Amino acid sequence: MQSRDRFEQQMSDEMRFHIEEHTRELIRQGMSPADAERQARIDFGSVTVAQEDCRESKGWHLTDGLLRDLRYSLRALRNSPGFSATAIAILALCLGANLAIFAIVDAVLLKPLPFPDSHRLVTMYNTYPKAGVLRDGSSLANYAERRQGLQSFEHLSMYAMGETTLGQERVPSMTVTREFFQTVGVQAVEGRAAFRDEEMQYGGGNPVIVTHPLRNQSLRINGAAAQIVGVLPPGFRFLSSEAQVFLPLRFDPRDATPDKRHSGGNVKQIIARLKPGVSIAAAQAEIDQQNATAERANPLATWVADAAFRTNVTGLQADYVETVRPALVLLEIAALVLLLIGIVNLANLLLIRAAARTRELGVRQALGAGKWHIVRETFVETLLLSFAGAIPGLALGWLGVAAIETFAAAYLPAGTQIPFDLRVAAMSFAFAILIALALALPITWFSLQADPQQALRAGGTRSTTQGLRHTFVIAQIALAFVLLTGAGLLGLSLHKILAVDPGFTPGHLLTGRIHVTRNQRHAALSRIFAQLRQQPGMIAVATSDNIPFSGDVGKASSIPKGYIRPAGQPPRGHYLYSIDGDYFTALGHRLIEGRFLTPESTDRSCVVDRDFAQYYWPNQSALGRLVFIGPDQRPDDQGFRIVGVVEPVRQAGLAESENLGAVYYPGTIWPQDDVYLVTRSSTPLAPDVMRHAAQSANLPISDLQSMDHRIHQSLAGRKSPAFLSSLFATLALLLTAVGTYGVISYAASQRKREIGIRMALGADPGQIQREFLTLAMRLIVPGLAFGAAGAFWAGHLLTVLLYDVSVSANSAIVVAAVVLLGGAALLACWIPSRRASRLSPASVLTAD
Amino acid sequence: MATKPQTELLPGTLDLLILKAVSLNPLHGYGVLVRIKQISGDALDIPQGSLYPALYRLEQQDLITAEWGQSDNNRKAKFYSLTPAGRKRLKQETDGWNRFAAAMTSALNTTSEEL
Structure with missing residues (x-):
């Protein structure tokens, strides 16, 4: 503004100088000083006009008009602090919610993966839906046959995520085939x-590719010195993996023969890079073709067909965010609905205020204010409001992102960074401008319609926007209704899941993963078990290669002796466990019949769960029967005799709905290398105690978590949407009450005179109140009706997120929403209508 | 007092006259007025007030530049001078004007015999 002041100063100096020089000249020509000065002023003409023209030459007039409007708007907002505060609060809340959700949606769903041309990266996995196996990764045979003869891909490689012993620690690692990094599109900053080829073979040394932080270290991997052959660029990470070391994925070619095509086990995954211009559909068609050809020669062809085998090709990013997408999309919709409610609400409040200012507007128009000027002024005012809301909204959004990062990190894909940066801030201001436009439109329309002459007539403020205002209230109620039912459904669903019996007994369960080879197995486990059993309050110690809520949901085959699958019946995958120690006591399994396995026994016994027993021997006892590991019948001496039947547990999560059946085999006979150590104690066991016990056998431990924590983590994907949607619904309820109150209370204030006269003539206050309540019902009833229709639609959209809940089956939720929302709206109407009916006629009639 | 008959300015010609006036030597606003009167033989009626918006416009377009200095009688005054862009513009406009004037003169002096 300083330059502006200087401009004004210099301009008047310059013109004064001109007039004085001219005066001097005229005096020199013989005029009297007084006449000369007068003549000079006449010759110059209007200084004001000249100055105004000069300002225009410099372009100042544009900012001048805006500044005037801004000052006017600021004054108007200051004059009604209640209204301004409400409006700013509404905007801040709605914008904050939208920014937080948008920042997450942007980071997770919209931003491409951080690899070159990442849209060309795909993954593929085998699926056997009819066998209950939705995802089985890919087999070595798949990899071997797909590396040749496929036209769709530039590169195709295989990887497996796992753990490796680095020095004295178990760390996340990946094993990858030769062209993995080429496929991903990442180049080494050092080495390769x-x-x-020779490094991919067994005995090909101990080569390792490492992430940047490990570049200058001497590494011991799995007990041997490793040779770093390549260093990855800083910040490299592959999807959710926290791997710092990448080892060659070595395999015996005999494990990649065609008869092992279907032994994926969801451990090894294929990633491929499409050739430029090749679509995923084309790649899918080529893979389908290859599968069809390969299955023709497969002796297991009917098994595979009965399981509805297929290989799915999907975009790498789509696959990566698949589990979170539905919830995020729905939250984004909910946030936008909230924003819409907020805008409609504000538009209504502004319309009411504009109506109250009709007289002022009329006066100004009569004094020559142009229509364009009034439009501009309206826009400046809404812009001012929405920016005033955007600043606290930005802060709220930032807080929201921080809160979500803290509380819901487990739910987002691991490694998700949510940048709350300039991009998001710019987004919020773009939002603010759009909101300002949306708000300005109905008011502008109203202002341009209003007849200034009519406005000037006393009391003639009959507004033309009543219909619009009422429509807005109905829309608000309907939208809020949809949010309320949606939140109700999610909440009820979460409630039902929390009430699900996991099949085992929660308590002080501690779990951690160790890697133990077959040779060290007996000695190591005995030592660890002995040490842990000495701990005070210890109830049971065990290991199992899989535990509930570990995230491992791989299934495998096991069939009873003599079982012949009926033709057309899909084969069935089961959960197989390899256990040691007092596993059933540690988990708190419930025995139905027979007995648990005896710890450290080398009997060929096993325990099955009720689902398994009922599937193969409905209404008969399973005890004493023989079961084989794998899909084939074998000699009896390779079978396991069932000695007990237990209640099924929820392996994949509380919401798991399929009863797949489980078999528990003794680890002494069917050992596995990667196992979980599990303890149950009467008081919580310190994680360090378990860590030391493992270390006493020279085994590093990882993934140390209590079972409660695992259960909690498994619900993060449901808790966050349920919490956020109920937060949005509460805000929506509040906004709707405010909006309804505003409209009815305005109607009441408009009819003050009429009411006053009627009261003076002896009208019944109850009658007047009833009139307002009738008006309220005309808004509430259609609002609720539209809302109920919307709720069914929302319930349909929510299906994927719901557990055992639906709108039609849980109509109580709809009823609750009607009561809650209808009640709130009715209350919001009742207060002003009661006030109107209590008006004292004298005070009303003397007020004007 | 002015006794000569004065001609009203054609629209757009004031800018050209100002450019010409300040092309000879830097002038303050009043000086521009005096100079235009002088070089036009006092035949043009310059509305004094509209001189300044024109000067500001030309300054905004970077055709002239202004600097504060001392006037003849030792007073602070704003002096305008031509920029290189202004000089180029003056040349173009002068050429254009000459062509226009020649064409107009030729057109208006045409007699029936010449057709």
């Missing part, structure tokens, strides 16, 4: 990001 590829293994050589």
Whole structure:
């Protein structure tokens, strides 16, 4: 503004100088000083006009008009602090919610993966839906046959995520085939990001490719010195993996023969890079073709067909965010609905205020204010409001992102960074401008319609926007209704899940993963078990290669002796466990019949769960029967005799709905290398105690978590949407009450005179109140009706997120929403209508 | 007092006259007025007030530039001078004007015999 002041100063100096020079000249020509000065002023003409023209030449007039409007708007907002505060609060809340959700949606769903041309990256996995196996990764045979003869891909490689012993610790690692990094599109900053052919063979040394932080270290991997052959660029991470070391994925070619095509086990995954211009559909068609050809020669062809086998090709990013997408999309919709409610609400409040200012507007128009000027002024005012709301909204959004990062991190894909940066801030201001436009439109329309002459007539403020205002209230109620039922459904669903019996007994369960080879197994486990059993309050110690809520949901085959699958019946995958120690006591399994396995026994016994027993022997006892590991019948001496039947547990999560059946085999006979150590104690066991016990056998431990924590983590994907949607619904309820109150209370204030006269003539206050309540019902009833229709639609959209809940089956939720929302709206109407009916006629009639 | 008959300015010609006036030497606003009167033989009626919006406009377009200095009688005054862009513009406009004037003169002096 300083330059502006200087401009004004210099301009008047310059013109004064001109007039004085001219005066001097005229005096020199013989005029009297007084006449000369007068003549000079006449010759110059209007200084004001000249100055105004000069300002225009410099472009100042544009900002001048805006500044005037801004000052006017600021004054108007200051004059009604209640209204301004309400409006700013509404905007801040709605914008904050939208920014937080948008920042997450942007980071997770919209931003491409951080690899070159990432849209060309795909993954593929085998699926056997009819066998209950939705995702089985890919087999080595798949990898071997797909590396040749496929036209769709530039590169195709295989990887497996796992753990490796680095020094004295178990760390996340990945094993990858030779062209993995080439497929991903990452180059080494030192050395090479590829293994050589000889390095892919067993005995090909101990080569490793490492992330940037490990570049200058001497590493011991799995007990041997490793040779770093390549260093990846800083910040590299592959999807959710926290791997710092990448080892060659070595395999015996005999494990990649066609008869092992279907032994994926969801451990190894294929990633491929499409050739430029090739679509995923084309790649899918080519894979389908290859599968069809390969299955023709497969002796297991009917088994595979009965399981509805297929290989799905999907975009890598789509696959990566698949589990979170539905909830995020719905939250984004909910946030936008909230924003819509907020805008409609504000538009209504502004319309009411504009109506109250009709007289002022009329006076100004009569004094020559142009229509364009009034439009501009309206826009400046809404812009001012929405920016005033956007600033606290930005802060709220930032807080929201921080809160979500803290409380819901487990739910987002691991490694998700949610940048709350300039991009998001710019987004919020773009939002603010759009909101300002949306708000300005109905008011502008109203202002341009209003007849200034009519406005000037006393009391003639009959507004033309009543219909619009009422429509807005109905829309608000309907939208809020949809949010309320949606939140109700999610909440009830969460409630039902929390009430699900996991099949085992929660308590002080501690779990951690160790890697133990077959040779060290007996000695190591005995030592660890002995040490842990000495701990005070210890109830049971065990290991199992899989535990509930570990995230491992791989299924495998096991069939009873003599079982012949009926033709057309899909084969069935089961959960198989390899256990040691007092596993059933540690988990708190409930025995139905027979007995648990005896710890450390080398009997060929096993325990099955009720689902398994009922599937193969409905209405008969399973005890004493023989079961084989794998899909084939074998000699009896390779079978396991069932000695007990237990209640099924929820392996994949509380919401798991399929009863797949489980078999528990003794680890002494069917050992596995990667196992979980599990303890149950009467008081919580310190994680360090378990860590030391493992270390006493020279085994590093990882993934140390209590079972409660695992259960909690498994619900993060449901708790956050349920919490956020109920927060949005509460806000929506509040906004709707405010909006309804505003409209009815305005109607009441408009009819003050009429009411006053009627009261003076002896009208019944009850009658007047009833009139207002009738008006209220005309808004509430259609609002609720539209809302109920919307709720069914929302319930349909929510299906994927719901557990054992639906709108039609749980109509109580709809009824509750009617009561809650209808009640709130009715209350919001009742207060002003009661006030109107209590008006004292004298005070009303003397007021004007 | 002015006794000569004065001609009203054609629209757009004031800018050209100002450019010409300040092309000779830097002038303050009043000086521009005096100079235009002088070089036009006092035949043009310059509305004094509209001189300044024109000067500001030309300054905004970077055709002239202004600097504060001392006037003849030792007073602070704003002096305008031509920028290189202004000089180029003056040349173009002068050429254009000459062509226009020649064409107009030729057109208006045409007699029936010449057709």
